[in-house]
Amino acid sequence: ESRDISKKRAAELLSLGKIEEARSFMRRSVDITHAMALALIKECRKRNIDCIVAPYEADAQLAYLNVKNYAQLVITEDSDLIL
Incomplete structure (x- = not known):
């Protein structure tokens, strides 16, 4: 709604x-549908881009990976997470 x-x-x-x-x-x-996310993951893998998919809430993990420079990019549909 x-x-x-x-x-x-x-x-x-x-x-x-x-x-x-x-x-x-x-x-x-x-x-964001499951099919859309899957298509993005497949395209990333074709281009040798590592992807991590979290099955549940991953705000803390995403922030940690970003702050420690393990991640060059974070994509989330979660509107309460800003890095």
């Missing part, structure tokens, strides 16, 4: 020309 609300708010802001504000709501409206 909150994704739908974010999508509507993004559309409203876009219609008002408030592009930067709309982007924030657009990010919250995206639903």
Whole structure:
């Protein structure tokens, strides 16, 4: 439900020309499917990019890997994690 609300708010802001504000709501409206994640992982592996997939909440692990420079990039759909 909150994704739908974010999508509507993004559309409203876009219609008002408030592009930067709309982007924030657009990010919250995206639903990452298992198929999308799997496709990204496969593409990374084809390019010899190591990937770690956490089965549950991984905020602390992601932060640690990033701060210790073990990770060059962190991708998460979790909006409460900012590194």
